Amino acid sequence: MTTAANAPARNLMRPGEELVPTHCPFCGMQCAMYMRLDRATGKVVGVEPRYDFPVNGGRMCPKGVVAFEQINHPERLTRPLIRKNGELQPASWDEALDLVAGRFRELQGRYGKDTIGLYGGVSMTNEKCYVAGKFARVALGTRNIDYNGRFCMSSAAAGANKAVGIDRGLFNPWNDVELAEVIILGGSNTAECHPTAIGYIWRARDNGARLVVIDPRRTPTARLADVHLALRPGTDSALVNGLLHVLIRDNLIDQAFIDSRTRGFEAMKELVMRDYAPDQVARITGVKAELIEKAAHIYGEAKTGMVMYARGAEQQSKGVDNVLSYINLMLVTGKIGKPGCGGGTLTGQGNGQGGREHGQKADQLPGYRKISDPEARAYICKVWGIDESELPGAGCSAYELLQAMGRSEVRALYLYCSNPLVSAPDNNSVRQFLENLDFLVVADFFLSESAALADVVLPAAVWAEDDGTTTNAEGRVIRSRKAQEPVGEAKPDWWIMREISRRLGRGQYFDYDSPQDIFEELRLASKGGPADYSGITYERIERENGVFWPAPEDDPGADNARMFTQRFAHPDGRAMIHAVPYRPAGEVPDAEYPYYLTTGRLVFHYLSGTQTRRLPFLMQQAPEPFVEVHPDLAARLGLVHGGKARLRTRRGDMALTVKVTATIRPDTVFVPYHWGDRLSANQLTNPALDPVSRMPEFKTCAVAIEPVS
Amino acid sequence: MGKVLFIDYERCIGCRSCLAACRECGGHEGRERNYVVQLAPGITTQTAPMLCLHCENPACARSCPAEAIKVTPEGVVLAAAREKCLGCKNCTLACPYGIPRFDESQNLMMKCDLCYERTSAGSPPMCASVCPAETLSWVDEEVARERVARRSGGRVPRDFNFKAKVITTAGLGGWGAADFSWEGVLQDASD
Numbered sequence: 001m002t003t004a005a006n007a008p009a010r011n012l013m014r015p016g017e018e019l020v021p022t023h024c025p026f027c028g029m030q031c032a033m034y035m036r037l038d039r040a041t042g043k044v045v046g047v048e049p050r051y052d053f054p055v056n057g058g059r060m061c062p063k064g065v066v067a068f069e070q071i072n073h074p075e076r077l078t079r080p081l082i083r084k085n086g087e088l089q090p091a092s093w094d095e096a097l098d099l100v101a102g103r104f105r106e107l108q109g110r111y112g113k114d115t116i117g118l119y120g121g122v123s124m125t126n127e128k129c130y131v132a133g134k135f136a137r138v139a140l141g142t143r144n145i146d147y148n149g150r151f152c153m154s155s156a157a158a159g160a161n162k163a164v165g166i167d168r169g170l171f172n173p174w175n176d177v178e179l180a181e182v183i184i185l186g187g188s189n190t191a192e193c194h195p196t197a198i199g200y201i202w203r204a205r206d207n208g209a210r211l212v213v214i215d216p217r218r219t220p221t222a223r224l225a226d227v228h229l230a231l232r233p234g235t236d237s238a239l240v241n242g243l244l245h246v247l248i249r250d251n252l253i254d255q256a257f258i259d260s261r262t263r264g265f266e267a268m269k270e271l272v273m274r275d276y277a278p279d280q281v282a283r284i285t286g287v288k289a290e291l292i293e294k295a296a297h298i299y300g301e302a303k304t305g306m307v308m309y310a311r312g313a314e315q316q317s318k319g320v321d322n323v324l325s326y327i328n329l330m331l332v333t334g335k336i337g338k339p340g341c342g343g344g345t346l347t348g349q350g351n352g353q354g355g356r357e358h359g360q361k362a363d364q365l366p367g368y369r370k371i372s373d374p375e376a377r378a379y380i381c382k383v384w385g386i387d388e389s390e391l392p393g394a395g396c397s398a399y400e401l402l403q404a405m406g407r408s409e410v411r412a413l414y415l416y417c418s419n420p421l422v423s424a425p426d427n428n429s430v431r432q433f434l435e436n437l438d439f440l441v442v443a444d445f446f447l448s449e450s451a452a453l454a455d456v457v458l459p460a461a462v463w464a465e466d467d468g469t470t471t472n473a474e475g476r477v478i479r480s481r482k483a484q485e486p487v488g489e490a491k492p493d494w495w496i497m498r499e500i501s502r503r504l505g506r507g508q509y510f511d512y513d514s515p516q517d518i519f520e521e522l523r524l525a526s527k528g529g530p531a532d533y534s535g536i537t538y539e540r541i542e543r544e545n546g547v548f549w550p551a552p553e554d555d556p557g558a559d560n561a562r563m564f565t566q567r568f569a570h571p572d573g574r575a576m577i578h579a580v581p582y583r584p585a586g587e588v589p590d591a592e593y594p595y596y597l598t599t600g601r602l603v604f605h606y607l608s609g610t611q612t613r614r615l616p617f618l619m620q621q622a623p624e625p626f627v628e629v630h631p632d633l634a635a636r637l638g639l640v641h642g643g644k645a646r647l648r649t650r651r652g653d654m655a656l657t658v659k660v661t662a663t664i665r666p667d668t669v670f671v672p673y674h675w676g677d678r679l680s681a682n683q684l685t686n687p688a689l690d691p692v693s694r695m696p697e698f699k700t701c702a703v704a705i706e707p708v709s
Numbered sequence: 710m711g712k713v714l715f716i717d718y719e720r721c722i723g724c725r726s727c728l729a730a731c732r733e734c735g736g737h738e739g740r741e742r743n744y745v746v747q748l749a750p751g752i753t754t755q756t757a758p759m760l761c762l763h764c765e766n767p768a769c770a771r772s773c774p775a776e777a778i779k780v781t782p783e784g785v786v787l788a789a790a791r792e793k794c795l796g797c798k799n800c801t802l803a804c805p806y807g808i809p810r811f812d813e814s815q816n817l818m819m820k821c822d823l824c825y826e827r828t829s830a831g832s833p834p835m836c837a838s839v840c841p842a843e844t845l846s847w848v849d850e851e852v853a854r855e856r857v858a859r860r861s862g863g864r865v866p867r868d869f870n871f872k873a874k875v876i877t878t879a880g881l882g883g884w885g886a887a888d889f890s891w892e893g894v895l896q897d898a899s900d
Binding site: 010011014051059066218219220603604641659660662663 | 719723728751755830831840841846
């Protein structure tokens, strides 16, 4: 019925080489690829498509094609560095690790255990993320650990937990998209941010599917939409309430599904019928009422449909509200838990899914257990072999952890796999927070903007230098393989944490010799939790091209690729429909700051750009950030294409090259965020946090703009 | 009939993965031989890959005074043979698409050879292997025609009419039914 992404095909083999099967280190698609290994040198020298892997069939975005170039990149960190006389200078591992352990011990002795913070990332394998959570609680005994997924997946996670009782990014396998008659994308520029996912959407279009895109910009994704709802940034929940109003008013809902499988419909109905008629919604969102009617009818009249959302809706101070609104669309129409019906969030980071399930998050223990749950604490303490009194409680969220450093409540930071000086909002303040630390340790494989401030820099292995598993956007646990030895003296993050633990006298809890050792413990620790990996083994992943979780050991035949076919994950088996009144964003335009600023990704770069800004092909395509301005706004402000504009918010200001384009709302400007220092869009963004998910509001704030002569 | 290179233009997302992948094919020496062009910049985000479609009677080869551009039995129009290429650029001027790319540093014309090492062994060229939007694919001709036909009104020509001349190619270009016209301005309902 549909054409596969690629038919199986043979790879081009060069003499003296072998192909190592692995996955891309970048986004949540986790596309399969081969690394070309030169046998004589033991080095990775290129990439080949992996035609036989079901998710991407060999297809890759430009980041994936050139990812291998970072492995043996000349700027790799190859030795530990210690700051001496103000300069980072090479040191031995022993010297660096002794210093780290000694300073941590000294500061904890003086200020208490929680004075050490850990700030991580989910570009790491499940094994590394699991060890990080345990390292914080067991080796350091601190409650203060959180990670950059707080800026990525936290709103989607909180929303899914409230609505359907479990947080697995997509509720469906990717190939369900091809069965959908209609696809709604809320705040997702799928084409640029998850490029191989757009293949599924375009294939659905080949089958006749209609496409509705909700985005202030006419992106390469929105370009082919049947209906493009170009809303004002920050008004998603109002817009979706308008869609719900039309669906209920015109009886395009599935009352039998609502009655038998959900709770909360009546309260939501009362709210949207009273306050969110299309003309009311048009005034809030700036979207014509007739387009709201049209989109609702396209979705409501279709037999099958998927609703997918991403950072555009989630990176707001009401990101959770927006997610609940999008899930409401699935629930009132019964378009969930069936072939071609469902959806969910498009995971941004490579292991954004698995990395948030196994204890790296401030309030979580492995298996997606709550650290406040006495039963969960008892179980994990038993697995770890510690007394429950030793296990700290919940810490604070990523941005609040940075703020705690500014107040000297946290005096030392172990920062790994993340670059908050570029990726956190209001990063002029973040620089002050980092500079206020007594001791900053950074483990990374390039000297990122954040690492440049460190007292100790530890050289970490890249993805292709270690084995392990990741969990992709659809909840499929897959295996990355070590293709070559780490360059220089670089070491995997789990090795570094193990060695620090040994120096802190806690080495007996980290007795791992390989990622597989860690995975076996992770299986046990996750057993019985919502994200149950106990039935997953390295061998099974290989045999089945990945395994979807939950995969309990005692139910080996369970097929959870498509979720909620029979019941939702709340105790009563029902999903919760939420009444979501619209709240304005943390900051809206006014006389002084008259326009909306929204930020986001380009197809050529990944997150803070630490990796992609070092890859020549990608820098040739996108060397620097810019500001997208509509021609009407450009004319009003006297801006010209290729000229410079100064953007000013209450947090900071920056000059950018102007790109005049009719593909954005006239009241909104867009800046990509992948650059550092004076090119960083996050000098401008607003750290207003979602009350539930603690997600900062990257996607909308108020900005003033003027030409720079 | 074997598989053909099919360009389904409206799918293009402008990611240039085809260029990055072209550099990675054996024998391409890290240089790409294809292009992606931005259509109407500032008006639309539509982009389009510009690839050699391997003409049946290629103007590039016919214009070459040194007969450096060979056509294989399968109809693949190869890059200029290094030892023969004079660096005259006749081929770039002759090609109606401007595909042959001249490398000043080597005084050599390089063009798409359809990843001959791969395609002659039955595998897709690198660009069509990786293209995440499936703008480029290596498919049976019927698959291409059927795919575009399902999006009503699409057409998949292999004859390209340049007024005075019709160029016939081995590869296929597909135009879907999507409306490429642009409203111009995103309207604000409240204004």
